[in-house]
Amino acid sequence: xxxxxxxxxxxxxxxxxxxxxxxxxxxxxxxxxxxxxxxxxxxxxxxxxxxxxxxxxxxxxxxxxxxxxxxxxxxxxxxxxxxxxxxxxxxxxxxxxxxxxxxxxxxxxxxxxxxxxxxxxxxxxxxxxxxxxxxxx
Amino acid sequence: xxxxxxxxxxxxxxxxxxxxxxxxxxxxxxxxxxxxxxxxxxxxxxxxxxxxxxxxxxxxxxxxxxxxxxxxxxxxxxxxxxxxxxxxxxxxxxxxxxxxxxxxxxxxxxxxxxxxxxxxxxxxxxxxxxxxxxxxxxxxxxxxx
Numbered sequence: 271x272x273x274x275x276x277x278x279x280x281x282x283x284x285x286x287x288x289x290x291x292x293x294x295x296x297x298x299x300x301x302x303x304x305x306x307x308x309x310x311x312x313x314x315x316x317x318x319x320x321x322x323x324x325x326x327x328x329x330x331x332x333x334x335x336x337x338x339x340x341x342x343x344x345x346x347x348x349x350x351x352x353x354x355x356x357x358x359x360x361x362x363x364x365x366x367x368x369x370x371x372x373x374x375x376x377x378x379x380x381x382x383x384x385x386x387x388x389x390x391x392x393x394x395x396x397x398x399x400x401x402x403x404x405x406x407x
Numbered sequence: 408x409x410x411x412x413x414x415x416x417x418x419x420x421x422x423x424x425x426x427x428x429x430x431x432x433x434x435x436x437x438x439x440x441x442x443x444x445x446x447x448x449x450x451x452x453x454x455x456x457x458x459x460x461x462x463x464x465x466x467x468x469x470x471x472x473x474x475x476x477x478x479x480x481x482x483x484x485x486x487x488x489x490x491x492x493x494x495x496x497x498x499x500x501x502x503x504x505x506x507x508x509x510x511x512x513x514x515x516x517x518x519x520x521x522x523x524x525x526x527x528x529x530x531x532x533x534x535x536x537x538x539x540x541x542x543x544x545x546x547x548x549x550x551x552x
Binding site: 310313314316317320324328331334335336338339342351358359362365366369394397398400401402404405 | 452455456458459462463465466469470471472473475476478479480499502506509510512513516544547548551
């Protein structure tokens with residue numbers, strides 16, 4: 271044990287940069303871990319929200335528009351729907367971004383697709399959000 | 408090389424000739440044998456994209472509910488048609504897979520289940536779980552409703 275520990279201790283790399291300096295603004299995407307972290311946080315939120323939504327579909331299937339509107343007008347349902355919408359479209363944008371960055375290698379196509387996915391996520395997300403608010407308020 | 412990134416993608420092969428480095432996923436189909444781990448990994452992306460397409464119908468449904476009874480009837484009619492049900496079935500299976508495999512990924516992020524036997528076990532659990540959940544949810548849906 272002491273031998274390996276000793277050997278390891280001899281391997282020291284002296285750096286003139288702080289850990290913060292290394293991580294700030296660096297990485298291939300120049301964004302540190304924020305993308306990765308946001309993907310995890312939204313996915314954790316989506317686990318209970320998705321289960322709730324799937325169970326809610328049982329209640330909503332077969333209902334007419336006034337009944338659905340009445341269901342969505344409950345503050346609890348509206349708040350959970352808004353959380354689901356925000357987490358879903360944020361997570362979707364982050365995930366599709368990685369897929370495009372990994373598989374689309376033509377600069378112009380990649381850039382256009384990334385912008386299109388961002389625009390689509392925001393537009394669809396806002397359409398859902400405004401609809402829920404209209405039903406709830 | 409017009410671009411420094413292009414220059415970095417050039418390398419010498421074993422014969423000493425300059426070649427362009429291949430980009431992912433260049434090995435698929437030729438040098439790469441599919442295995443459970445990689446198949447489930449790519450399936451996570453495929454189902455993620457599929458569920459993303461499904462958000463269009465989620466949006467349509469919510470916008471219609473906020474618009475008028477007639478607009479809502481149009482969505483309901485579409486979702487009840489055979490093509491609507493088929494799409495819903497596909498999206499539900501994709502969603503269950505992505506959800507279960509996402510939990511598997513979160514466990515890995517927490518440093519849990521990294522041994523190869525565990526990875527295979529959790530992988531099969533996700534596959535079986537997806538089938539069971541999809542069948543269960545549709546069986547309950549079709550009998551109760």
